[in-house]
Structure formats: structure tokens, C-alpha cells
Amino acid sequence: MNDMRFTERNVDSTEIKIRAKNVDVFYGETHAIKGVDVDIPEKTVTAFIGPSGCGKSTFLRCLNRMNDTIDTCRVTGDIKLDDEDIYDKRVDPVQLRAKVGMVFQKPNPFPKSIYDNVAYGPRIHGLAGNKAELDQIVEKSLRRAALWGEVKDRLDAPGTGLSGGQQQRLCIARAVATEPEVLLMDEPCSALDPIATAQVEELIDELRARYSVVIVTHSMQQAARVSQKTAFFHLGELVEFGETGAIFTKPEDPRTESYITGRIG
């Protein structure tokens, strides 16, 4: 309990990692995100909740410019990482994505060995000087993703041969292996059983010590368990953003209340 209060105080004291102002996203004619302002603090878990199709994934993808890969997608507004505009012309999205890692909604391991999956990021970013260091990074990442015990004997087996939940944890291991400053997770637990979910949540909590984590989730309980801040999206708008405790106990907007109590969504 003591511990809990400590982390909450910690939230208030840290500075803002990502500052989004007046963000609009269009898919062709579709207006998917409408004037969203969010400040994502450092060393905090921020949860995005909202009904299906409200634009959570879309907004998440703006934060590491994955939307650039969608031809029809157009982003306007202002998103700053450490006070630098990530949509500035001089920014290379590749460099940005090394800092802002992402775990996708559907597990998407590379059709390579488990080892190569995790080692790929460190390899292309030159994080390991030699094979031993790389082995160490791979082991540490797999441990943090709560997968080490299950795969330590078959690191050469293909990553695609794992179960859905294991694949998702492999993707998490792959994302943390590059040591990002911000980790974006799009429903990371939608394919996991309760035990693996608990392990991932533990991992998220642990990651908070060093990174800022943004997690999209459909589970209110999960949002309540892991996050310190919660943003509620509805039909492309940010309805409410604040301390998780506040959002869940005394939401200001009636829409938030009806969603949390299960009346919309």
C-alpha cells in the first residue's frame, strides 16, 4: 500500500514524455481522430480505453508514425516527444520508432527462430558488441516477457511455431530488446490466458520504472490494475483523460460513466 502511494506520487513529479496537441487523423475522407490533446507522462503506464472502432489504435500509431505506412492516412496537429516535434520534416521515422517501440494487436513474430526474433532489433541498432552480449540481451528480454522458461531449450525453433499467447510474449520480448523509451502496446493481452496476462501485467509494471508505457485495452480491470493514467476515447474524440483512479471512481463525463458501467461499447 505504501508502495502504491509512492508510485502515484512519482507520477505527479515526472515530466511529460509525449505531448499531443490538437491531433486529427483522416483515412481518406474518414475523420478517425478529432482534435485530441493528450500528455503522456514519463515512467507511467497510460491506458487507452474506449469502444471498438473509436480510434485507439489509430492514435497509438500516430505516436510512432506507423500511420505513415498507410497510404490513405493523413495526420495533422502537433505531437512532441521530449519537446521535439515527431512530425518535423527532419525527423526520420525509423529513428523515432527505435525510441518508441510497439507491440501489435495481433501477434506478428518474424518467420525466423525465437532467438533471431528477439535479436533482430539489437542487431540492426548495434546494441550488442559481441555474441555473448547479444545472448544476454535475448535472455533478459525473454525473461522480462515471461517467456524464457518456456523457450530456453528451443531458441532455434521458429517463432511462428509458438502458441498465440507465446507469440505475443515473443513480440513483447522483441520490442523491449531494443530498449525503447516509450512502449506502445495495442491490446497485448487479447490472445493471452489469465496467467500469461498476469505475467505481462507484471512486466508492464516493471517497465514503468524506466519507460513510459501506453497500453490499449478492452479490459477495464486491466486498465485499473496496470495504469496510472487513463484516456477514454469515443468516436474519435478524447472524452476524458486523468488519473486512473479518478476515471474509474468518479468520471466527469456521462459517456465515460456509461462505458465503464457497460452501457456503451
Place this chain on the structure above:
Amino acid sequence: MTDATSGVGTSQPPRKASLLELDARTKKRNAAEARFRTYGLVAVCAGLVALVVLMGSIVNNGAGAFSQTFVTLQVELPADRLDKSGNRNPDEMRAVSTFGYSPLIAAAVVRSLEENGISIEGLSAKDAGGIISKEAPAQLRNFVLANPQTLDTTREFTFLANGRIDGYYKGRVTFASAEVDKNVSPAQLQLADALLEIGVLESKFNTLFFTAPDASGQRPEAAGLGVAIIGSLYMMLIVLALALPIGVAASIYLEEFAPKNRLTDLIEVNIANLAAVPSIVFGILGLAIFINFAGLPQSAPIVGGLVLTLMTLPTIIIATRASLKSVPPSIRQAALGIGASKMQSVFHHVLPLAAPGILTGTIIGLAQALGETAPLLLIGMVAFVREFPAGPPQGFFDPASALPVQVYNWTQRSDPAFVERASGAIIVLLVFLILMNAIAVLLRRRFERRW
């Protein structure tokens, strides 16, 4: 709504049908399925029969090309006739043409008859020499010019038998047909039989068919595929070296990097259309551009290779794009998501997954190019070429032939022995194609096992 439900509900209680007997609708469906299966089976069988007949006739006609009748003779090489100046100088010895050598061969045949006590009625010495190929004097002359020191000795030579004699042992020529054939007489056939008995004449596997160049219409027995195989090989090398990198690079650019707009749509449509352009059009293009405009030599593998490259490119591009498209986008996102550049995501992840499809497309394209005839006719590769092209890369500019063109060429000649040659060449071509396809399958297995 209520009417309908009440109608169903009240008028007829659901009939209790036995599962053990089929109702009318099921019977009809089953009959239709059985009919369709029969059609399918008939179609497959028709295809198989056509294939078997085709293969059978080709093998039947062409198998003969792989064995050939040879005659082994002891030939005297008298210096006074072959080197009149006596200097053993090859340049001076060149004055004696092949006409000076043919009597020596005829004499050798006669002598071998005498030694074995064989006499055949109504056979002149010239006729006796006639059972040996017209290629033999040239072979003898080349040997003597290369080895002047062998003059005044008696050497053993293995000569090709004349095409008619060879045909006699392959069933093409009979005593009856020899009566009316001015190229062969019954007496010569008797002579051949006698030589066969004493082991001077024999049928052997014909390696010359693969190594010898083409020969003129009078000496089908000497005609081989050597120049054609090298020409085809050179062209395939050129096609592979040009079409694969260009095609793959173009596809990767179009599929992964190019913005999707009017221009790229137009390019896409054009590539698809290009694949459907008749190959002879590429021949005309090659003639106009590579030969008339760029001034490259006629009949050269470089021109053939360039034309076939143009022809193969659309095939490779279409196959490559299809296999790039089939790589799930989530793989690209995964790579981009951990900070790989577009290029890294393509080369580390997408391309390896697409490689089996690309390889298959490339090899199918190459196989098409290997069998292509029409454009090569237009750029002069149909010429009669006896000189082997030099080694690459100069050899790319030397005149050469190509396998399918050689087939076409041989079917144009009057001597029936060339039918056998043409069919043999088709078999060689088919074997190459089967080999290429086998390689494609093997490579694909290899790549697919990796993940």
C-alpha cells in the same frame, strides 16, 4: 410474417424421413456431383493421352539420335600424296583438299575387306568408300594437319558411317529403298552387314550429338547440337544476369516503395500487357534496336539474350510482385515497429519470404526463354553456324545457334535422317526444361524449410 410462420407450423407437421434412404434432392445433387467428377476425369485422361502420344512419338523418333554407327579403319597416310613438298609444313600441306583424302579412306575400306576375305559383287572401290560419312575426309585432314609427323604411317581411325548406312540399322533404309536411292546401293548395305559381322562397323552412344556443330544437308550423321547448346547457354546466362536483377528490383520498387498513383497504375497495366505481347514482336524490336540501331552483330547470343530478357522481364516482374504481395503486411509492420528501415524490412524479412515465388517465376521465365524460337529467327540466329563461339564474354558476340532454332532448322532439311536429329534435339531441350523445373522445385523446398 405471422402468416408465414403459422402456415408452416400448422399445415404440415415435419415429415419424419429416414436417414437410410436418400431423398430426391440429395439424389439429384449426388448425380450432378458424379457427372462432374466424370467430366473431370475424362479431361485429365484426355490430357494424359495427348501427353503420352506426344512424348512417345518424340522419343520414338528421336531416340536414334543418341546412338550412331561408326566404322573403325586402319588408314595409310602416304606422304607423297599428302605432303608433296616433303617439308611437313602444315601450311603447304593445306594445298591438299579433302578430295585428296577421300581415296585413302576408300582404300582403307577395301583393304579391310581383303584382309578379312570378304568380296561383294558389283561394289567399286568408290562405292566401298561411300559407306563412310562425307565428314570423314575432313576429320582425317584435320588430324594430319595437326600431326604432320604421322605421315607415312598407318593409323586407326573411327569414322562416322554414312547417314544411309546408319539409317539402315535404324530401320529407315531397306534393300528395297536402296534399289531406288541414288545415295546408297544394296551392295553397300551388304558391305555394311559384312563389316558389322567382323566388328569393323558398330553402333555406339553418340557423344558427337552433344558436342559437334551442325553439319550440312548431305551429312546428317555428323550434325550435332554443340553450337546450339552453347548458344542457348550463353543466352540463358545473359537473361539470368539481366532479367533477374532488373525484374526483382523493379518489382520491389513498384510493390514496396513506389507511391500508388496514376503513373504507377499505368506502369502496372503496361507490364501486364507486355507479358501478353507475341514473342515475334520482341524479335522485330530486337532487330530494329539492337542490330539496326545499336549495331550489335547478327546471330549473336548477346542480341538473342537481350531480346529474351525483354520477353522474360514481365513474367519475372509479375511473379515477383505476386509473391511480394502474398507476404503478410504484419511482417512489414513488425519490422518497422522495432525501428527497421523500409529497406531493412524488405531485405531482411519480406524478400526471404517471397524468394520461393521469385525463384519459381524466374525459372519459369527462363524456361520460356529457352524454348522461344520466333524472335531468334528474326535476329538471324537461324544461320548455319559451324564455328564454336569463343568463351564468354567475347563469345556473346560470336555467331551461334540455339536449341529450339536448331530443331526448326533441322525439320526444314530434306534428308529423313534430320527428322531423327530434330526429335533428338527436342528431347535434349525437354531434358533441360525438366532439369530447370526440378531445380526450381528443389530450391523452393530448400527455402521453405527455413521457416
